[in-house]
Each structure stands twice: as C-alpha cells, then as structure tokens.
Amino acid sequence: MLQLLGLLQSRRVWSGEELAERLGVTGRSVRRDVERLRDLGYPVHASKGHGGGYRLGAGAALPPLLLDADEAVAMAVCLRVAAGGSVAGVGESALRALTKLDQVMPSRLRSQVAAVHDATTTLTSGRTEALVAPDVLMTLARASRDREHVTAGYVDRDGNATERRLEPYQLVTTGRRWYLLCYDRDRDDWRSLRLDRMTGVTARGTTFTPRSAPDAASYVRRAITASPYRYVARVRYQASKDVVAQSFSDASAEIEAEGPDTCIVTAGADEAERLVPWLALPGVEFEVLEPPEVIAAVREVADRLLRAHARR
Template sequence: MPKTSARLLALLSLLQARRDWPGTLLAERLDISLRTVRRDVDRLRELGYPIAAVKGPDGGYRLSAGTELPPLLFDDEQAVALIIALQIAATTPGDGLAEAAARALDTIRQVLPARLRHRVNALRVTAVEPPTTRPVAPVDGDVLLAISAAVHAHEVLRFDYASEGADKHPRRVEPHHVITWDGRWYLVAWDLDRDEWRIFRVDRIILRTPNGPRFTPRALPGGDVATYVIGRFRGSDDASGGWPCRGTVILDLPAATAALYTRDGVVEEFGPDRCRLTLGSWSWPSLAAAVARFDADIDVVGPDELTNAFAHLARRFTRTAAGSGTAAPASRVEPNG
C-alpha cells in the first residue's frame, strides 16, 4: 500500500478526473479497502477539499465547489499551459490583470516539481501589442466578475459610465454578453433609459450596488452577439468583417484564456470553463486551422462549411501522420464553400 501522502494525491487526482466516483471503484483503482477510502476522503475534507457523498446503490464521492480555494493538482501539460497563459497575461501592456497574473506566475513557479521548473524557466514569452493611437486602460477583475454574474443571473446593472471627454453618466442596462474585441473588454447591453442596444467599455464602468430586478433577455440584432458586435465595430451591415469566410465554435477554454490569443474576433462566455468564439479568414481550411491552434476540444456551431473544413484537415493530417503526405489530395475546399 502506498504511503498516506501519495495515496491522498492519487485519490485527489482521480476525483478531479471525473464527476462521480463509486467508492468501490476508487478502492479498486487505489488498491485499498473501502474503509481506507472513507478515511482518506475525511482527510481531504479536513484539508479544505469539498468532497460530497453521492447517494446510490454503490454510494460514492464527488469533488464539489467550495467556499475557499484548496490546493490544486495539475498534470504536467496543464501546469505548462497555465504558466504560458499567465506569462502572456503578465506581459500584456496596459492589461489591468497583468500584476495579478505576475503574482500568480511567481506562486506557481515556486511549487513546480524540478522536472517542470527547468523547462518553464527557459520559457520567456512577451505579449507585444500592435501600434495603436488609443491607450489601453486597465480592467478590474472584480468588475468583470460582477458584470458576468449579472449576465448569468439576468439582473439589471446600474453603473456610472465615463466616456472620453464627458462627465460620468448613470446608466441602467440589461446586461447580455461580456466580450473581448481587439484586446479590450466590452459589455453588450440593452440601455433601459435610451431604449437601444449599446456596447460599453468595461474599463469605464463604475458599478453601483445593488443590482436591479431580473429581466427576460431580448433578442440581439442579427440573431447573435458576434454578428451584432462585428457589424458595429466594422460598420458593416452583413458583419462579415471583410472576411469571405466566418464561423462560430464552442471551445473548452475559459473566455479570458481564449481572449489572450484572439485579436480580430469575438469571444463570449459560455459557462465557467467554455467560451463561444467567432472568427473570420480567407478560406474555410485556414479558419479551421486558426481555431485548432487553441488546443482545446471544439464544437462547431456553424456553418456547415467550417465542419467540412475540419474533416478536410483531419484527412490531410492523418495522411501526413501515416507518412503518405504525397498521396492524391482530397477534394478541395473552396473559400466560399
């Protein structure tokens, strides 16, 4: 039987790998008795891990959300990905989250095992912003969280809004989406006082509390947030953004992470660890390749041409991996379908 500390880490790793674990299966995987599983679960609870008992014929356990952040366990790939994302955030000019990202980066580096510390210490990534005539203002992470909570709860937001060259104006809005565009955070909302859709820069929002009453979400012009936002920023009715091909996917990545790598596109929250991404490109295969670079599970929302492009690239990559890249090419996927 492994030592208690190693066994607890193994148990925690299993609990993080899937939602529910029958107690008998945990005992089998760890090669211990069911009684030892119960004792180890109690030890993890004492350390702050919110492990709930699951009712059922076999009983079981589930790692739930708690009121505090307990120690986390990452595999090697997750740890390296986290270091890279934090380093990009920490070196992004004008990013209000840069200081917090730098502190988190230092904290994680201190506890990395030696085999990973040597690898990541050799990594030096610096985010370089393209030249711009407008300064990028910092964004308060607490404000982002508060706005996102109001979006999910469908609660009216009240805030002061400071426009350039103007005094602060109190606003009452129905918040619908928090997005990023060209490195900035925005709130898409229905302005109750002006009776119209508006896009607000999050760095200019000063929240008032408490929030207002709940509301029933309205339908956005164009049918979805990407069409509306691209149309507003590009000044185009068809919201194509100048690209002949444009598609939407769901990524298994938090919106904040995807936003680090997205400049000319729309990222919106789609749950705690998922986001909705809309991008454009000169061809469907190039668009599929641009999405694939996020290295995350992908669900295509549309159109069908993007799904076909993923299948086209999959066949090409399969031939390459098999060493037959010179085989006859698959049917060509044209830029517009």
C-alpha cells in the first residue's frame, strides 16, 4: 500500500496494468489496495476509457504524505526558512509542520537539513537580527505542545545570567524575534523570554498541569513595548487607531482607540530623544502625555530643528 501510494503521488494518472507491473502484483491486488487507501482517507479516483486510470485527487482533509529522502530534506529546509521569516501567519504553521516532520525524520536526513541550514546566509535589510538556533525552537515547540518541563540558561538585557526552570506555554514571533510565554517556577510568575538569549534549553521529560495562562500575544506585546525600557511614553494622536497603526508594528507599540478620531500609543526607549522622531512617523498632530523627560525631549528636538532651519 505504501508503494502504491508513492506511485500515485509521483504521477498524475496510472493505468491499472502499469501499477500492477510496477508493484509485481495482480490487477485484483491493485484494486484491493486502492480501496484500502480510500478507507484511510486518500481520495483515489478511477476513470475508464482512453487516458483513464487511477489518480490521487484532493479530499476534504489532508491525509499523511509519503516523502522520499530528497523530498523530506527539501521540505524541512523550506520549513526552517519559513519559520524564521516574516510572512504573516506562516512562521507558526511552518514550525508546527517542522516539529511533526522532525519527529519521524531519520538521523541521516536530519544531519543533511542541518548542513544546508549551516551553509546558508540570508541577506537582511541591514538591521541586526536576533538569531535563534533551530534546535531551541524545536525543543520549545515540542515542550509547549506536550506540556513538558524545561530548563534553560538566560541572559537578561543587563547581561545577568541565570538558570531558569520553566513551564513553556506558547511561542510568539514578531517577524524579527521569537519570544516564549512561560511560567517561571522559581519566580512564581509569568515571564516573556527572548529565545536568542536562551542557552542550554533542555526538555526534562516530566510534564506539568496547565495553569490559567494570559493571552500570549497581548502579554508579549506589553512586555516588549514598555517594561524593558527606561522611559515609557503615552502619546495622544489626532487620528484613528487604524491610521496610526500603519506606522507602528505590534512589536514596537501598543495602540488603544480613545475615540473615532483619536488614539493613545504606549511605547518605550532607553533614551528619551530617540523616541521623538519615531513618534512623529504617523505624520499627524500628537501630544506627549507622559513622562516629563519625553515631553522635554520633544521640546529640545523641536528647538534644534528650528535652529537648523534658521541657519539654512
């Protein structure tokens, strides 16, 4: 049956005689195995006459695919690229598919995939990207799915290294970085951890009972737009949330509608003046509500620009 499935996937139409000859069986055996494949959910269609035969069609559900060695390597390489990419909605799905494929892939094929990955360089837009080892992604994806305890080393933004005992719940990607929503057992609280700062990630083989978890996307968004920074600004824009959102990503700011034509943006930075040109990106009137340091920075930058214009 597996050989028959492989043949049906390799060509659009096969006659019963061709299949029987390739498999070394009788036509009756071919018909019997076709019925078995249909029972398993594979939509095998049969047609008579000139150009007719057996073909594998599309069904209501996706049954398992039979891949040869080259196809498995090619698919795993593409999934690794997609998992780390910025195409909307693809990264998480690619990671889930890669997890399933990695689970059944022979070690010799897995090493081929790793070799291709190690020998490949991707051109970027010039920004420093946070690189995450694929094995870290795979380990955390499986542990999140299976509710398995994880230990890992972690280096925070100040360079302090700690060992963490974690209950992983969900991976979140912003397109440039990966984050893990997890429960830190030693700190007895929820945490959002950057995967590129994690080392020695190990699944312990023991499972935990799921807790009532916060929404992963909302939790990570709040964590990366405000809590890590020295200055957190709240700014009112004289434009709708949809208009202002075109200038900011989910990873850089939290946007709340205040009315049909106004919204509040919360964003942070370690230097107040660095926020000013970034806050002006929407190109509409805005007012910095807090903190005083950012309000003062807006005034200083505005005065500097006016002086530059006067000199011109």
